[in-house]
Amino acid sequence: MTKPGKFIVVEGLEGAGKSSAIATIRQWLQQQNVQVVCTREPGGTPLAEKLRNLVKQVDNDEQLAPQTELLLMYAARVQLLTNVIRPALNRGDWVLADRHDMSSRAYQGGGRQLDEQLINNLRSTVLGNTRPDLTLYLDIDPAVGLSRAAARGELDRIEQEQLAFFVRTRQKYLQIAATEPDIVSLDASQPLEIVQQNIINALQQHFKGQADG
Structure with a gap:
């Protein structure tokens, strides 16, 4: 029987350096002879990209209503989990994700101040038992991160x-990060x-001896 793969997520505000972090993680996993599938959210499948x-x-x-934004995020997440993430983990591949569910909790829960119970209900329905094995949260002052993002070009x-x-x-x-053991906060x-x-x-530290391809 194939040993299930591991699920790693990189989180953070704009300008936190997620792309550089993902490149670092991908290189490390490849050095461990691990098969890696990279995803991003929202997106990662043709429909989810739309x-x-x-x-x-x-x-x-x-104007996009905050609740509509939240539902679109979870609709995209359903597509990605169903068509990419779960099949990859079942094959024994490792999944490396640029954002996942923590983003919705922070951006729509914290930033948009949407009802936490609404988000938790969606999380339970969509995620089921599929949760990251490790989330790396890149923490940065929002003003610094936004300045970095603006330097890259036009803002969405x-x-x-x-x-x-x-x-x-960021507060969310x-x-x-302070309450969940599989989230590691790093100073970005x-x-x-x-x-x-x-x-x-x-x-x-997190995957001692587990990344053995």
Whole structure:
């Protein structure tokens, strides 16, 4: 019987360095001879990518209601879990995700201040027993992160939110990270080399002897 794969998620605000972190993790896993499937949220399947566009694009004709945003996020997540993540884990592959459910809890729960029970009900229905084995949360001051994001180019609909939105989102991230043992919080404001080494240290500690291909 094939041993199920592991599920690793990278989380953080805009400008936290998720792309660099994912590259570091992917390289480390490949060095362990692990088969890696990379995903992103929202997105990761053809239909989920269409939903991503609905969430991200600026529409001056119609305001996207916070509850609609939340439901679109979970609709995309259902597609990704059903068609990519669960099949990969069942094959024994490792899944490396750019965002997952913690984002909805932080952005829609913290930033949008939506009802926590509504989110928990959706989580229970959509996720079932599929949960990350390890989540690396890259913590950064929202003002610093937004400055980094702006330097990359045009901002999407969510990135154009006011600073207070991201302050609330960060507070929720930190609250979740402080209470759940499979989430490791890392200081993303440090030099890249230090962040990368801290990521590798977290991987080695969490998956002692498990990444054996």
